[in-house]
Amino acid sequence: MRSAPFLGLAETLERVKGTSSKKEKVALLSSYLRGLGAEDATVAARVASGRASERGSKDEAQVGYSTLLGVLREVTGATEGDVSRSYLNHGDLGEVAEDLLANKKAQPLFAEELTLGDLDAGFSRLRSAKGEGSASAKKRIVKSLLLAATPLEGKYLVKALTGEMRTGLVTGLLEEAIGAAYGLSKEEAARAHMVLGDVGAFAGRAAAGTAASVRIEPFRPVNFMLAEPFATARGISEHFARTVYAEYKYDGVRAQVHRAGGEVRIYSRRLEDITSSFPEIVESFRGGAGEFILDGEAVPFADGRPLPFQLLQRRLRRMEDFEEAARRAPVTYFAFDILFSGGEETVHLPLSQRRRILREVVAGTPARLAETSDVKSEEEVQAAFRRSRELGYEGLVVKDPEEPYAMGKRGSGWAKLKEELDTLDAVIVAAEYGHGKRAGVISDYTFAVRDGGELKTVGKAYSGLTDKEIQEMTRRLKEITLEDFGYRRTVRAEIVVEVAFDSVQRSDRHDSGYALRFPRIKRIRTDKGPSDIDDIGKVERIFRGQKLKVDEV
Numbered sequence: 001m002r003s004a005p006f007l008g009l010a011e012t013l014e015r016v017k018g019t020s021s022k023k024e025k026v027a028l029l030s031s032y033l034r035g036l037g038a039e040d041a042t043v044a045a046r047v048a049s050g051r052a053s054e055r056g057s058k059d060e061a062q063v064g065y066s067t068l069l070g071v072l073r074e075v076t077g078a079t080e081g082d083v084s085r086s087y088l089n090h091g092d093l094g095e096v097a098e099d100l101l102a103n104k105k106a107q108p109l110f111a112e113e114l115t116l117g118d119l120d121a122g123f124s125r126l127r128s129a130k131g132e133g134s135a136s137a138k139k140r141i142v143k144s145l146l147l148a149a150t151p152l153e154g155k156y157l158v159k160a161l162t163g164e165m166r167t168g169l170v171t172g173l174l175e176e177a178i179g180a181a182y183g184l185s186k187e188e189a190a191r192a193h194m195v196l197g198d199v200g201a202f203a204g205r206a207a208a209g210t211a212a213s214v215r216i217e218p219f220r221p222v223n224f225m226l227a228e229p230f231a232t233a234r235g236i237s238e239h240f241a242r243t244v245y246a247e248y249k250y251d252g253v254r255a256q257v258h259r260a261g262g263e264v265r266i267y268s269r270r271l272e273d274i275t276s277s278f279p280e281i282v283e284s285f286r287g288g289a290g291e292f293i294l295d296g297e298a299v300p301f302a303d304g305r306p307l308p309f310q311l312l313q314r315r316l317r318r319m320e321d322f323e324e325a326a327r328r329a330p331v332t333y334f335a336f337d338i339l340f341s342g343g344e345e346t347v348h349l350p351l352s353q354r355r356r357i358l359r360e361v362v363a364g365t366p367a368r369l370a371e372t373s374d375v376k377s378e379e380e381v382q383a384a385f386r387r388s389r390e391l392g393y394e395g396l397v398v399k400d401p402e403e404p405y406a407m408g409k410r411g412s413g414w415a416k417l418k419e420e421l422d423t424l425d426a427v428i429v430a431a432e433y434g435h436g437k438r439a440g441v442i443s444d445y446t447f448a449v450r451d452g453g454e455l456k457t458v459g460k461a462y463s464g465l466t467d468k469e470i471q472e473m474t475r476r477l478k479e480i481t482l483e484d485f486g487y488r489r490t491v492r493a494e495i496v497v498e499v500a501f502d503s504v505q506r507s508d509r510h511d512s513g514y515a516l517r518f519p520r521i522k523r524i525r526t527d528k529g530p531s532d533i534d535d536i537g538k539v540e541r542i543f544r545g546q547k548l549k550v551d552e553v
């Protein structure tokens with residue numbers, strides 16, 4: 001089958017961008033995709049998601065701004081002034097390309113229509129341009145594509161190459177459009193997309209009619225299961241209400257280890273190939289014949305104890321060679337789950353069964369099984385937590401032995417409890433009525449810290465107080481209301497609360513420019529007044545002091 005023209009995709013994306021209705025975006029893309037064969041569908045979906053290569057691929061096809069601008073100037077004869085005027089006007093390199101290509105000077109020798117196949121071939125050449133001379137090779141490839149492109153095609157080509165699509169086609173909508181185009185149920189679409197990890201591969205399988213039979217397999221990383229945060233041991237024991245596994249929370253780098261055919265590869269939480277950062281782990285699993293996919297944490301570890309996570313940072317940024325890294329901070333892989341073993345998926349099995357399989361796989365390798373103890377009551381959870389902290393771990397991850405592995409989900413099967421950061425004393429400045437069980441009482445509190453002579457909000461907490469405290473709070477907040485907007489009210493800054501949280505993020509949701517993640521009220525500081533609260537400097541210090549986790553690097 002001849003590959004479809006790229007123009008059809010560019011026109012569809014332009015229409016998708018032009019409507020604000022999500023339903024219409026999905027309908028436009030799905031009716032376009034329906035007409036494509038599997039290979040074209042792969043490229044089209046990938047481009048629609050703003051990618052020029054498969055997710056998790058070792059090589060990227062992305063091209064830097066300066067290369068693209070240089071090529072655009074060559075192809076169109078635009079001056080630097082033209083380019084910067086256009087950029088100031090549009091603020092988007094794709095639109096700059098469209099603008100400039102409308103006055104293209106150079107013409108291709110043969111005015112042939114660009115196809116999706118041409119695009120894919122160009123992307124693959126970009127991916128393989130490496131090492132010396134790669135910059136000029138990339139330039140040549142981009143140039144030949146842009147020469148053949150109409151202004152609209154140029155726009156979407158550049159958008160794909162910069163990863164800045166801006167059509168409002170978020171992942172969920174793309175998945176929906178692909179599912180709708182090829183008649184998949186929502187569940188089938190979600191599962192195939194999740195397992196394949198790449199929207200292009202998913203669209204290709206859907207177009208070929210084989211999406212429903214997609215299985216997990218080695219060297220195709222899948223999204224990790226995540227744990228739900230809990231503030232207290234009691235919260236955890238009430239959540240599960242039965243005997244569960246408490247594992248140490250290892251502070252390292254989450255890593256999925258794949259082995260098949262004598263090869264070992266390691267993937268990060270963002271599904272990037274990080275094999276070369278952890279040769280010791282590769283070594284740990286080399287040699288065996290079995291095939292598997294493990295989930296676990298790479299932890300700097302020596303003399304039976306974990307070392308500070310920070311020791312891994314230089315290695316992750318490839319700032320030191322491996323021998324130096326291994327001397328400073330040798331890494332041990334602590335495996336806690338298995339997703340695939342001996343040719344079969346294991347994700348659907350209960351954790352208790354997965355652990356049995358995992359134990360066998362890990363036995364006889366230098367890797368270790370994450371340590372587990374059975375807990376049920378609040379006291380048992382608390383004791384396990386203390387033990388973990390004493391041994392230098394970060395806290396606990398508590399897991400339901402009956403639950404399957406929920407790929408990519410903050411599943412209710414895993415709960416985490418970790419040491420809280422420093423707390424903040426803040427003053428309540430606004431409040432809202434709650435929902436559900438909390439309807440009729442004022443249970444959501446927006447709080448602020450001091451910034452010079454002003455108060456700046458940093459978060460909103462829903463939890464932490466007892467029902468009785470909330471009732472008392474409701475009464476007091478009504479008394480000190482400044483403005484009443486019905487469900488929401490502003491109040492005089494009088495009530496000081498001590499707030500715990502998981503981390504500090506930059507955010508424009510609050511006027512301080514920061515937001516606390518998972519804030520909860522530890523207690524009402526009746527002993528403190530608004531002049532005793534913390535200031536923005538402390539929030540900034542906590543923000544800066546947070547260690548850089550690999551998924552944020």
Ligand code: AMP
Binds near residue numbers: 226247336397
């Ligand atoms: P957090 O980074 O605080 O959201 O906590 C979740 C992370 O804890 C996971 O992504 C893992 O990297 C890490 N972790 C450490 N030990 C375990 C464990 N035993 N089970 C699951 N995750 C763990």
